[in-house]
Amino acid sequence: MREVLAAGVVAGQMGGWAAPFGITLVADLLSAVMVLITAVIALAVSVYALSDIDARLERLGYHALFNMLIAGVCGAFVTGDLFNLYVWFEVMLIASFGLLVLGGGRAQIDGGVKYMTLNLVSTALFLTGVGLLYGTTGTLNMADLAGAVDRVHPGLLSVIATMFLVAFGVKAAVFPLFFWLPAAYHTPAFSVSAVFAGLLTKVGVYALLRTFTLIFDHDTGYTHQILLWVAGLTMVTGVLGAAAQSDIRKILSFHIVSQIGYMILGLALLTPLAIAGAVFYLLHHIIVKANLFLIAGAAERLTGSTELSRIGGLYRSAPLLALLFVIPAFSLAGFPPLSGFWAKFLLVKASLEIGAWTIAAVALAVGLLTIYSMTKIWAEAFWSPHPDGRQPSFAALDRSTARGFVLPIGALAAMTLAIGLMPEPFMAFAERSAAQLLDPADYIEAVLGDRAPLRTAEGDAG
Numbered sequence: 001m002r003e004v005l006a007a008g009v010v011a012g013q014m015g016g017w018a019a020p021f022g023i024t025l026v027a028d029l030l031s032a033v034m035v036l037i038t039a040v041i042a043l044a045v046s047v048y049a050l051s052d053i054d055a056r057l058e059r060l061g062y063h064a065l066f067n068m069l070i071a072g073v074c075g076a077f078v079t080g081d082l083f084n085l086y087v088w089f090e091v092m093l094i095a096s097f098g099l100l101v102l103g104g105g106r107a108q109i110d111g112g113v114k115y116m117t118l119n120l121v122s123t124a125l126f127l128t129g130v131g132l133l134y135g136t137t138g139t140l141n142m143a144d145l146a147g148a149v150d151r152v153h154p155g156l157l158s159v160i161a162t163m164f165l166v167a168f169g170v171k172a173a174v175f176p177l178f179f180w181l182p183a184a185y186h187t188p189a190f191s192v193s194a195v196f197a198g199l200l201t202k203v204g205v206y207a208l209l210r211t212f213t214l215i216f217d218h219d220t221g222y223t224h225q226i227l228l229w230v231a232g233l234t235m236v237t238g239v240l241g242a243a244a245q246s247d248i249r250k251i252l253s254f255h256i257v258s259q260i261g262y263m264i265l266g267l268a269l270l271t272p273l274a275i276a277g278a279v280f281y282l283l284h285h286i287i288v289k290a291n292l293f294l295i296a297g298a299a300e301r302l303t304g305s306t307e308l309s310r311i312g313g314l315y316r317s318a319p320l321l322a323l324l325f326v327i328p329a330f331s332l333a334g335f336p337p338l339s340g341f342w343a344k345f346l347l348v349k350a351s352l353e354i355g356a357w358t359i360a361a362v363a364l365a366v367g368l369l370t371i372y373s374m375t376k377i378w379a380e381a382f383w384s385p386h387p388d389g390r391q392p393s394f395a396a397l398d399r400s401t402a403r404g405f406v407l408p409i410g411a412l413a414a415m416t417l418a419i420g421l422m423p424e425p426f427m428a429f430a431e432r433s434a435a436q437l438l439d440p441a442d443y444i445e446a447v448l449g450d451r452a453p454l455r456t457a458e459g460d461a462g
Contacts, residue, residue, distance in 0.1 A: 004032040009436070009446035011080065019447050020141030024080035028443050029433040030279060034077040034206055037283055040415075041198045041290050042070045044408035048294050049191040051404030052301075057189060060102050069095035069195065076203045080447055082130050082140040085207065089126070089171070093119055096200060099192045100184060111184035118180040122170035129163035136160075143447035145215045146440060154219060161216035161223050168211070171204030174264060175233040178257045182241065185256070186249035186306075190297025193249060197256055198290030202282055205263045209278065212267060213437040220270060227268035232359055235261030235366040242373045248296045248306040248381065251373050252289070255332065258366060259285050262347055265359060269350050275434035277346030280426060284339040284419060288328040291412035295325050298405040299381055308380035315382040320406065322382045327413040329374040331420065334367040339419035342427065 003010055004027050014023040027035070046066070053062050072091035079085050093116075101112040134140050136156065137148035149157055166177070173181040181201070185193055208227075216223055238258025245251045263285070266278025296306055298321055303311035315322045331338035344367055351360035419426050436442065 001032045001036045003027070004029055009442045011446040019080070019449075020139045020144035023084050024141060024143070024447050025078045026080035026143075026443065026447055027078055028436050028446075029429065030206070030209070030437065031077045033279075033283065033429070033433070034202070035074050037286050038070060038073050038077070038199060041195060041286060042066075044290065044294070044412055045191050045195045045198075048194070048297070048404060048408045049189075051401040052191045052297055053189060057102055061098065062102060062189075062191075065095050065098045065102070066191075066195070069099065073199050073203055077206060080142050082133065082142060082145070082211075086123070086126055086130055089123065089203075092200070092203065093123065096196065099196075100188050102188065102192070105187065107187045111187040115180045115184040118170055118177070122167045122177075125163055125170075126167035129160050129167060132156075132160050132163070141447065142210070142214055143440075143444040146444055149215055149218065157216070158219050158222055161212075161219070162226075164211055164216065165208070165223065165226065168204050168207045169230065171201065172208060172260055172264070173201045173204070173257050174230050174260055175237050175257075178234070178238070178260075181257060182250060182253040185253040186247060190293060190300065194290045194293035194297070197252065197293045198286045201256060201260055202286055205260060205278075205282060208264070209267055209275075209437060213270075213275070214440050214443070224268050224270055227264055228356075228359065231261045231265035231268050232362050233261075234258070234264060235362060239366045239369040239373070243369060246308050248299065248308065248377055249293070251377060252292050252296065255370065255373065256289060258370065259289070259332070261366070262344065262363065265347055265363065266350070269347075269354065269356065270438075271350055271354060272431065272434050272438060273346060273353065274350035275437055276427070276430040277343065277350055279433045280346055280430040281343040283426065283430075284331070284343045284416070287412050287415050287419075288331050288340065291328045291409060291416070292325075292332065294405075294409050294412070295321065295328070298409065301405070303381070303386060308377065310387060311381050312384040313382075313386035321409075324406075324409050324413045325378070325382065327416055329377070331416050333370040333374050337420045337423075339416050339423070339426075342420065342423045346427070346430075 009026065009028045011024055011026045013019060014025065069092060072088050072095055075088035075091065076085055079088055097112055097116050100115055101108045130140060136152045137145060139145060139148050170177045185196055212223060235258050238254050238261060242251045242254035242258060245254060263278045263281050266274040266281065299311065299314060300306045302314065302318060305311050327338065331340040334340045334344040344363065348360050348363055351363065
């Protein structure tokens with residue numbers, strides 16, 4: 001991150017093979033900050049796992065699978081080659097499936113089968129699109145593709161773009177391709193749920209942001225109109241699904257879907273402010289959503305369940321956990337001055353600036369419905385007494401276990417507060433990232449060097 005801020009886009013040619021013939025790893029502002037935030041979440045979850053993951057799951061390979069997953073996520077963020085992106089997706093898929101079914105519970109196997117089936121369909125579609133793109137352009141280097149796609153027939157390019165939209169849409173869990181997520185994310189250990197919630201769908205969002213600003217930007221009237229509809233429907237279906245649930249993890253799983261819609265909205269609008277809003281939303285949501293799943297795990301350890309009708313009393317007996325829940329919960333709903341408010345503010349403002357009144361209204365309405373779900377969790381899990389008369393408290397846990405829960409939750413909550421109270425540097429960073437995405441000349445030059453095509457003022461390859 002420091003190197004990119006100081007020197008601009010950084011590219012490395014693996015094995016000494018010059019682009020576009022070899023595999024390139026590239027770090028611009030967006031990919032660098034995604035790797036940085038991945039490291040932050042991985043550290044928080046690793047500390048939390050010391051109290052959450054038992055010896056049996058450790059013997060079954062939790063730590064190896066976790067590190068394999070983080071490697072896949074980071075690889076996907078920095079690769080500059082579409083086939084290499086497919087490879088990193090496969091690394092993620094193998095590791096995430098292993099983590100999902102770790103322990104072999106019935107619910108885990110059921111969720112794992114649904115997760116794997118739909119993701120394999122996505123993978124097959126992705127690989128088919130990669131083959132078609134290579135067959136028509138002769139390259140899979142993303143910087144090289146930015147100019148090479150100009151030689152492809154517009155109709156065929158739109159078909160290929162749609163294939164990538166669906167493939168990455170499954171990974172991002174957008175409407176109507178999201179059903180695997182709420183069926184799977186509530187089944188594994190809480191440490192696994194948290195890292196899934198924070199990072200996995202964001203890789204799909206990142207892939208959409210990268211490819212639909214760098215490669216598939218030739219027919220925005222078609223592709224980005226689809227993205228606009230997808231964004232609105234994803235927001236609405238996700239928040240309605242959350243309102244119908246009574247289990248904390250299921251509520252939070254549906255809210256992942258809902259919040260993904262906001263990020264897709266920024267890409268669909270395709271203005272500098274909208275893309276900046278999408279980047280800001282990505283960073284805010286990764287922290288908030290991972291933290292909420294960590295809090296759900298602590299609540300389950302104290303009360304014995306995540307089903308709202310079977311728990312309660314946390315406000316009186318664990319006030320620190322109650323405070324740490326309020327911060328990310330209100331941020332998710334968009335309360336000022338927390339980070340979620342600024343993220344939604346940028347996207348709503350971007351919508352209003354181009355006269356997209358309907359989608360702006362949808363975004364605001366979904367924010368209000370998010371408040372309903374968060375207050376339902378607060379009322380049942382924290383405010384109401386426990387139905388069995390228990391007084392759940394961290395005092396019942398040994399000191400190291402309690403610290404293992406509280407420290408990562410508190411650190412992520414502090415980050416949420418910091419972003420909300422001091423949004424200017426984060427907004428400025430998001431705007432710089434958006435500028436790089438919308439004008440990828442530096443990205444292309446860093447990868448291709450002297451082979452980079454010249455571009456006219458209109459942006460056409462020279």
